Amino acid sequence: MATGVAGGLTRSRRRFPRGAAVTLVLLLLAVVLVPLFARLDQQLVDLHAASLPPSLRHPFGTDEVGRDVLLRAVYGLRVSVLVGLAAAVVSVTIGTLAGLAAGAAGGTLDRLIMRIVDGFNSVPHLLFGIFIVALFTPSTTAVVVSVALTHWMTAARIVRSEVLTLRARPFVDAAISGGSRRLRIVRRHFLPHLIPHIMLAAVLMIPHAIWHETALSFLGLGLPAHLASLGNMINDGARSLLAGNWWASLFPGLFIFLPTLAISALAQYWRDRSNPRWRSELQL
Amino acid sequence: MLRAEGVVVSYGRQRVLGGVGIEVSPGQVTGLAGPSGCGKSTLARVLAMLLKPAAGRLTVDGVDVRRWRHRVPRELRGQVALIFQQPRLAVDPRFTLLDVIAEPLRAAHRSIEHARELAEEMGLTPELLSRRPHEVSDGQLQRACVARSLTLRPRYVICDEMTTMLDASTQAHLVARLEAYRLESGAGVLAITHDDELLIRWTGPSGGSIRHLSEMAPAA
Numbered sequence: 473m474a475t476g477v478a479g480g481l482t483r484s485r486r487r488f489p490r491g492a493a494v495t496l497v498l499l500l501l502a503v504v505l506v507p508l509f510a511r512l513d514q515q516l517v518d519l520h521a522a523s524l525p526p527s528l529r530h531p532f533g534t535d536e537v538g539r540d541v542l543l544r545a546v547y548g549l550r551v552s553v554l555v556g557l558a559a560a561v562v563s564v565t566i567g568t569l570a571g572l573a574a575g576a577a578g579g580t581l582d583r584l585i586m587r588i589v590d591g592f593n594s595v596p597h598l599l600f601g602i603f604i605v606a607l608f609t610p611s612t613t614a615v616v617v618s619v620a621l622t623h624w625m626t627a628a629r630i631v632r633s634e635v636l637t638l639r640a641r642p643f644v645d646a647a648i649s650g651g652s653r654r655l656r657i658v659r660r661h662f663l664p665h666l667i668p669h670i671m672l673a674a675v676l677m678i679p680h681a682i683w684h685e686t687a688l689s690f691l692g693l694g695l696p697a698h699l700a701s702l703g704n705m706i707n708d709g710a711r712s713l714l715a716g717n718w719w720a721s722l723f724p725g726l727f728i729f730l731p732t733l734a735i736s737a738l739a740q741y742w743r744d745r746s747n748p749r750w751r752s753e754l755q756l
Numbered sequence: 757m758l759r760a761e762g763v764v765v766s767y768g769r770q771r772v773l774g775g776v777g778i779e780v781s782p783g784q785v786t787g788l789a790g791p792s793g794c795g796k797s798t799l800a801r802v803l804a805m806l807l808k809p810a811a812g813r814l815t816v817d818g819v820d821v822r823r824w825r826h827r828v829p830r831e832l833r834g835q836v837a838l839i840f841q842q843p844r845l846a847v848d849p850r851f852t853l854l855d856v857i858a859e860p861l862r863a864a865h866r867s868i869e870h871a872r873e874l875a876e877e878m879g880l881t882p883e884l885l886s887r888r889p890h891e892v893s894d895g896q897l898q899r900a901c902v903a904r905s906l907t908l909r910p911r912y913v914i915c916d917e918m919t920t921m922l923d924a925s926t927q928a929h930l931v932a933r934l935e936a937y938r939l940e941s942g943a944g945v946l947a948i949t950h951d952d953e954l955l956i957r958w959t960g961p962s963g964g965s966i967r968h969l970s971e972m973a974p975a976a
């Protein structure tokens with residue numbers, strides 16, 4: 473990836489990933505605007521127009537029941553992004569609370585929480601995710617819960633290790649000396665310092681969550697089949713792949729791939745910028 | 757009386773304090789000197805109830821300190837204030853100077869008016885109070901730290917090399933401000949510094965004694 477090259481240069485001089493930002497903005501605009509102005513219905517089944525290759529009328533072609541792939545991919549991206557966002561928020565919230573409790577309390581509670589983190593980590597994510605979804609009927613909530621429960625550990629580890637370094641800083645001693653209780657120290661000193669880390673973890677989690685949703689849907693365990701999620705589309709498209717209809721799965725695939733790369737590039741840029749050396753400059 | 761007896765502190769295998777004792781009397785300035793790395797700051801943290809010693813006893817006006825850090829009752833914590841050696845590290849970089857000074861009052865759900873008065877006495881203008889630590893000088897930051905240490909009207913103030921990095925006039929101003937507080941409140945001051953001349957000048961008026969940390973440790 474491009475990071476290899478950029479990482480070799482000085483970290484501090486990394487340039488703003490303009491291509492990634494443009495890609496992301498275009499995709500977001502598509503997600504918001506296309507449904508508003510579309511002349512076509514994404515659910516519209518038109519068997520006369522089934523499996524048409526890309527053309528002017530259907531830029532991404534049509535699927536095996538004649539639905540417009542571009543339109544459905546845009547709807548699918550919307551569903552996937554929303555699911556990814558929800559899963560990222562839930563998992564990072566769980567992780568933050570666990571990491572804060574472990575780092576701020578220390579002792580037995582810390583050991584207990586880290587044991588649980590190790591336990592969750594020792595199970596393969598996808599397998600565990602599948603197990604959780606299998607307990608529910610396919611639904612958006614089930615997918616969000618499954619992704620969140622398999623991904624909160626990263627945030628927990630990040631938050632805990634940050635809290636441990638914060639705890640040792642003299643300004644925390646000063647706060648204790650000034651009469652602050654533990655919860656107040658968490659609220660006034662720990663959380664504000666953690667927010668950039670938490671946001672970064674959440675943003676990095678979004679593409680990850682999208683991939684999980686896709687994988688679960690591809691296996692038929694994710695979102696209900698009628699919802700145009702990217703995973704469902706690739707799953708449907710894969711069936712007609714042998715008939716030569718490459719477009720029905722390729723374009724939805726790109727819709728996962730491009731935003732994932734774009735978000736990662738932006739998040740990495742942000743992480744470098746919020747390096748401690750830059751904090752005062754950013755006035756974080 | 758703020759009294760420590762037989763204080764033992766080790767960092768890992770390294771024993772920093774081996775059975776040290778010290779007394780700080782109300783109304784007096786007690787001096788504490790000693791070479792760099794002999795454990796002065798460590799002892800200061802023990803006296804401020806921020807570091808639990810491996811052994812030893814600490815009493816504040818006769819009250820035994822049995823718990824440490826945030827487990828100390830808030831009333832007791834407020835009795836002993838600590839002014840840190842490095843002001844940069846002793847303030848949250850996200851706070852404004854006003855937040856720094858007012859935090860102990862806010863934590864106690866009290867009006868922050870007193871914080872503004874203290875800031876003014878320390879020569880901090882309202883404009884400076886709205887700045888963050890990275891936008892002010894070391895001297896201005898240490899003034900804010902001195903103001904913060906006095907907000908809860910402590911019975912004892914521990915000054916850990918408070919003026920080491922500062923110029924002579926700032927140093928004189930900070931010492932004068934603490935002297936004024938001592939005379940007005942009858943508080944005890946522990947002045948920790950390398951600077952023998954400053955120590956003599958500071959402890960002289962109250963007739964306080966000067967202790968050398970290397971002398972205090974009993975032969976191990």
Ligand SMILES: Nc1ncnc2c1ncn2[C@@H]1O[C@H](COP(=O)(O)OP(=O)(O)OP(=O)(O)O)[C@@H](O)[C@H]1O
Binds near residue numbers: 795796
């Ligand atoms: N958190 C810590 N972890 C490990 N060792 C420490 C820690 N803090 C201090 N020390 C060590 O303990 C010893 C005493 O440190 P301390 O800061 O109390 O000395 P000091 O007398 O205040 O020195 P100075 O005059 O330079 O401020 C030093 O050898 C130091 O390296």
Ligand SMILES: [Mg+2]
Binds near residue numbers: 798841916917
């Ligand atoms: Mg020191």
